[in-house]
Amino acid sequence: MRLGSQLFSIAFATLLTAAGRFSAQTLGSPAPDFTLKTLAGGTASLSDYTGRPVFINFWASWCKPCRGEMSDIIAAYDAHKDQHLQVLAINLTDQERMKDVREFVEAFQMPFPVRLDEKGQVRKRYALHGVPTSLFIDTQGRVRLVNPGPITSETIQRGLAEILAAH
Secondary structure, rough: OHHHHHHHHHHHHHHHHHOOOOOOOOOOOOOOOOOEEEOOEEEEEHHOOOOOEEEEEEOOOHHHHHHHHHHHHHHHHHHHHHOEEEEEEOOOOHHHHHHHHHHHEEEEEEEEOEEOOOOOOHHHHHHOOOEEEEEEEEEOEEEEEEEEOOOOOOHHHHHHHHHHOOO
């Protein structure tokens, strides 16, 4: 990891931690568990993926940068799903219409289940300051990288290196 990027991530994590009692964005801290409905109608919890590397992406259909990064996220998932990578695509459902969510998922043919943050509870628990935001969580459930804002394929690869290495 480049020193400048690392310092920015640490500074941002520190800023977010200072904003609240606890923040999932504190690097090395356990990611708070949550349970959300899925677009398919079931429910899923973060703890369901204990022992697996997890890439969380918070998104919304109205978010242009979210649209721009989704193809890279799908490509990363396709390239690493045999390493048990789980992508948790969390939609900010409290800020949009279900029709738009379904159209977005269909347009990108998203190959992983979509979680619905219908009341904004997970967004608040993770001290989100905007979308897109991505987190990389290792097999021990610890946050290893946080990317506020649009994510590049290079940052995705760096995050995956952090969480796939130990798996």
